[in-house]
Amino acid sequence: MTVTTAPAKPVLSLGDRVFSRSAVFAGSMILVTLAAVAIFLIARSLPAFVATDESASLLTSNFWSYVGPLVFGTVWAAALALVIALPLAIGIALFISHYAPRRLSQVLGYVVDLLAAVPSVVFGLWGIGVLAPAARPIFEWLNTYLGWIPLFSGTVSGTGRTILTAALVLAVMILPIMTAICREIFLQAPVLHEEAALALGATRWEMIRLAVLPFGRPGIVSAAMLGLGRALGETMAVAMVLSATGLVSFRLLTSENPSTIAANIALSFPEAYGENINVLIATGLILFVVTFLVNALARWIVSRRSEFSAAN
Amino acid sequence: MLQTSTPTAEGNTSVSITVRPVRAGSSLAGNRLSRATPWIVLGASIVASFALFGLLAAAGDGDFSLVGAILVGAIAYVVVITIMSAAVEGSRQAMDRFITAVVTGAFLLAMVPLFSVAITVVSNGVARLDGEFFNSSMRNITGEGGGALHAMVGTLLITLAATIISVPLGLLTSIYLVEYGRGRLAKTITFLVDVMTGIPSIVAGLFAYALFALFLGPGVRMGIVGAVALSVLMIPVVVRSSEEMLRLVPNELREASYALGVPKWRTIVKVVLPTSIAGITTGIMLSIARVIGETAPLLITAGFTASMNYNLFSDRMQSLPVYVYTQFMNQGNPAEAFIERAWAAALVLILIVMALNLLGRLIARWFAPRTGR
Numbered sequence: 001m002t003v004t005t006a007p008a009k010p011v012l013s014l015g016d017r018v019f020s021r022s023a024v025f026a027g028s029m030i031l032v033t034l035a036a037v038a039i040f041l042i043a044r045s046l047p048a049f050v051a052t053d054e055s056a057s058l059l060t061s062n063f064w065s066y067v068g069p070l071v072f073g074t075v076w077a078a079a080l081a082l083v084i085a086l087p088l089a090i091g092i093a094l095f096i097s098h099y100a101p102r103r104l105s106q107v108l109g110y111v112v113d114l115l116a117a118v119p120s121v122v123f124g125l126w127g128i129g130v131l132a133p134a135a136r137p138i139f140e141w142l143n144t145y146l147g148w149i150p151l152f153s154g155t156v157s158g159t160g161r162t163i164l165t166a167a168l169v170l171a172v173m174i175l176p177i178m179t180a181i182c183r184e185i186f187l188q189a190p191v192l193h194e195e196a197a198l199a200l201g202a203t204r205w206e207m208i209r210l211a212v213l214p215f216g217r218p219g220i221v222s223a224a225m226l227g228l229g230r231a232l233g234e235t236m237a238v239a240m241v242l243s244a245t246g247l248v249s250f251r252l253l254t255s256e257n258p259s260t261i262a263a264n265i266a267l268s269f270p271e272a273y274g275e276n277i278n279v280l281i282a283t284g285l286i287l288f289v290v291t292f293l294v295n296a297l298a299r300w301i302v303s304r305r306s307e308f309s310a311a312n
Numbered sequence: 313m314l315q316t317s318t319p320t321a322e323g324n325t326s327v328s329i330t331v332r333p334v335r336a337g338s339s340l341a342g343n344r345l346s347r348a349t350p351w352i353v354l355g356a357s358i359v360a361s362f363a364l365f366g367l368l369a370a371a372g373d374g375d376f377s378l379v380g381a382i383l384v385g386a387i388a389y390v391v392v393i394t395i396m397s398a399a400v401e402g403s404r405q406a407m408d409r410f411i412t413a414v415v416t417g418a419f420l421l422a423m424v425p426l427f428s429v430a431i432t433v434v435s436n437g438v439a440r441l442d443g444e445f446f447n448s449s450m451r452n453i454t455g456e457g458g459g460a461l462h463a464m465v466g467t468l469l470i471t472l473a474a475t476i477i478s479v480p481l482g483l484l485t486s487i488y489l490v491e492y493g494r495g496r497l498a499k500t501i502t503f504l505v506d507v508m509t510g511i512p513s514i515v516a517g518l519f520a521y522a523l524f525a526l527f528l529g530p531g532v533r534m535g536i537v538g539a540v541a542l543s544v545l546m547i548p549v550v551v552r553s554s555e556e557m558l559r560l561v562p563n564e565l566r567e568a569s570y571a572l573g574v575p576k577w578r579t580i581v582k583v584v585l586p587t588s589i590a591g592i593t594t595g596i597m598l599s600i601a602r603v604i605g606e607t608a609p610l611l612i613t614a615g616f617t618a619s620m621n622y623n624l625f626s627d628r629m630q631s632l633p634v635y636v637y638t639q640f641m642n643q644g645n646p647a648e649a650f651i652e653r654a655w656a657a658a659l660v661l662i663l664i665v666m667a668l669n670l671l672g673r674l675i676a677r678w679f680a681p682r683t684g685r
Contacts, residue, residue: 019577023492026484027501030551033544034504037511040522091418099415108419115426117665119605121633122658125640126429129436134379172425179422203408226510233512235608236637262514262608269612277530284518288511295510299503 037288045282047275056275058268067283069248073258074287076250077163077238078231081170086224089175093182098208109183116176124240127169132160132241135168139253150250157255159243164252166242170234174227181226185219186212218301225298229291232262239263261287343400350409353396354389361385386417437659440652450618450630456649460657462620463635466535469624470614470631471604473539474546479596481543482550489551490558491580508548516544517609524613535621535629538614542603549602553595557588590679597672601665607633632661 053059059066092112096105139156146152193211202210213220244259259267261283269280358381365381390413398406449462485505489498520541524532561584569579585592615628616638639654 013575013577016575016577019580020492023484023488024497026481027488027493027497029481030485030501030504030508030547033547034508036523037515037519037544040519040526041515044518044522044525088418088422091415092422095415095419099412100419111426112422114666114669115422117601117662117669118429119607119633119658119661119665121605121607121636122429122433122662125636125654125658126425126432128640130428130432175422203404205408205411206404208411229510233510233514235512235514236611236633239608240637240640262512265514265518266608266611270615273531277525281518281522284515288515291510291512291515292507295507299506 041281041285041288044278045285046278048278048282051275051279056279058272058276058279063279063282066279067261067286069246069258070261070264070283071286071290072248073163073244073246074232074260074262074290076258077167077170077242077260078228080164080167080252081174081231082224082228084167085171085175085178085227086220088171089178089182089223089227090220092175092179093186094208094212096179096183097186098204098212109180112179113176115172120173120234120236121240123169123173124237127165127237127241128161131168132165134160135165136160139164143253151252154251154254154256156253157243159255161241161243162253162255163242163257166238166257169237169241170231173234173237174230177230178223178227181223182216182220185216185223189215218304222298222302225294225301229294229298232291232294233287235262235266239266344405345397345400349396350393353393357388357392358382358385361388389413390417433655433659433662436652436655438656440656441659445653445656449620451620453618454644455646458649458653460632460635460653460660462617463630463632463657464660465620465622466614466629466631467604467633469622470535470538470542470610470629471600473536473624474542474603475596475600477539477543478546478550478599482547482599483554483592485547485551486554486558487580489555491576491584505548505551508544509552511544513541513545513606514608514612517541517612519544520609520613533613533615533628534626535614535624538610538629538631539624541609541613542606545606545609546599546603549599550596553598554588554592557591557595558584560591561587590676593679594672594676597668597675601668601672604668605633605661605665607637610634611637632657632664636661 048056048063051059051063053061096108096112100108136156136159139160139162142152143154143156189212193215194207197207197211198204238260239262242257242259242263243255244263245256246259246264247256248258249256265280265284268276272280361384362381364384365377369377390410393413394406394410397409444457445459446464447461448457448459450458450460451462485501489501492498493501517538520537521532523540524534524537565583565587566579569583570576574582610631611634614631614634616634617628617630621627621629636654636657639650639657643650
């Protein structure tokens with residue numbers, strides 16, 4: 001009856017040890033994989049940073065003048081898509097969470113999620129076959145009547161395959177994820193606040209403005225960031241829809257459009273050889289870093305929110 | 313306790329009654345538009361818009377534009393109902409009606425691409441959805457005819473290989489995070505899974521290419537490289553969904569099992585996993601549905617070919633999304649044959665993805681554990 005208060009060390013059976021080791025191993029594989037992604041991309045990119053037009057035929061002078069317009073195009077297309085998709089996503093989320101009949105709302109959520117199930121290559125086909133021809137008259141109208149705005153100036157593209165069409169396709173593609181996040185956050189808005197607002201005589205819109213939107217603002221921001229991350233990395237739809245010439249231009253409707261990093265890789269990689277491959281992988285590395293930063297910012301906003309939402 | 317909770321429940325119902333429009337003429341509510349008014353205004357503005365566009369078309373100013381008519385009708389409705397409401401009910405109610413119309417419009421607008429994609433893919437894809445499409449490859453075919461059998465086999469093999477790589481890794485990782493993970497390693501892994509979720513698909517393809525090019529020399533194109541690229545995209549989805557499902561398993565079940573002297577690993581295998589297997593299966597189905605439509609990583613890792621290839625470890629391998637892409641981008645003569653094949657393959661692809669999604673949700677519904685309440 002002496003000192004036996006220290007808990008007896010559990011005797012781990014062989015099965016236990018094997019199982020827990022393999023679980024730790026699998027978890028560590030995630031670490032290894034991500035480290036490998038970073039290391040391989042960096043190692044393969046290094047030659048590209050010092051490449052010249054003599055060693056890599058894709059380049060005209062050096063690497064940075066090649067990647068500059070691509071980065072611009074990537075950010076520009078994604079930003080346009082976000083500007084189009086964000087108000088729509090908020091509207092759809094509000095409709096599903098606060099306007100549609102309760103019984104219908106889950107079904108409507110599924111319907112919006114169906115958009116996420118369409119593969120990007122199908123969106124590419126649709127963009128060329130349906131959206132671009134349909135958008136051309138609208139583009140011409142915009143150019144005729146709003147051509148004094150620099151965005152809509154220039155000669156309208158004959159095919160409709162402009163950066164604005166690509167941004168529209170991107171907007172459709174990022175809509176489901178943004179709607180899903182906004183919807184979740186709007187449904188979590190404290191019911192007591194909503195009822196208090198209604199009891200004070202607020203209309204439904206005033207209730208949403210006073211109780212739902214302030215609560216959901218961090219969620220909206222993070223939805224926007226995640227949507228932006230998706231739009232930055234989206235490849236095939238842009239590669240197929242956009243007829244790119246690879247210059248820096250803010251004009252939305254002309255046939256001279258900046259390309260994006262991802263689309264450029266998809267279009268150039270199958271025929272690439274020698275140091276061109278390194279150049280393309282280096283552009284991929286830059287894309288990886290940009291999307292990583294955007295996503296990290298989004299996660300940080302979400303995690304900050306979860307700390308102070310405990311009061312509700 | 314019971315008595316305090318009952319009044320609040322009643323309070324809730326009385327609040328929801330005040331939400332509904334009070335009958336017109338009530339001295340408390342002020343003037344209200346009747347319930348039917350918005351619908352009448354909507355019908356009238358759509359009819360007016362169609363009449364306007366019909367007149368324009370009849371006057372020879374281009375074709376009748378259905379989209380334009382609906383759009384103008386919708387805008388007319390928003391304007392008219394806002395003005396009417398402002399005149400009768402005051403500015404606050406007018407704002408409310410305006411936002412209601414805009415929010416509903418946003419939802420309907422989002423339905424347009426969905427239905428447009430569905431209708432286009434089905435109507436264009438049915439033309440070549442014949443026997444030949446399913447039992448022949450593109451070998452020695454330069455014009456009409458040909459099929460996508462090689463692409464379907466390739467998609468099947470590559471996705472299967474990706475699933476075999478990702479499911480054990482993802483599932484074990486989620487078990488680690490839920491059952492074992494404490495401290496820094498678990499936090500790091502959670503963070504890195506988040507990072508992996510955001511990897512652009514083309515970067516995953518570049519990674520797999522760079523990895524294999526290191527050992528096998530540049531220009532490597534094999535099915536297994538594509539499978540590795542896909543599993544980089546698939547693992548985080550499997551981890552996320554399985555983790556969520558494992559956390560739903562009540563702790564009482566685990567404790568009951570420990571109390572009977574069952575070791576931890578047998579508890580996980582015999583109690584935790586069977587309880588959550590429906591949700592885990594759904595997550596895996598949805599993750600397969602996500603990667604099966606990926607084009608970009610397969611385009612740069614598995615490449616494209618016109619021939620059958622059953623071997624993941626040698627030579628290029630066609631897959632359905634890449635088939636759609638190459639048929640459309642490298643059109644030969646006659647171009648219609650290539651475009652029709654692209655649409656038919658797109659239809660097959662979309663049907664597979666939808667079937668996986670549906671099956672996943674049905675499994676979740678059918679085999680959900682009984683909550684006993």
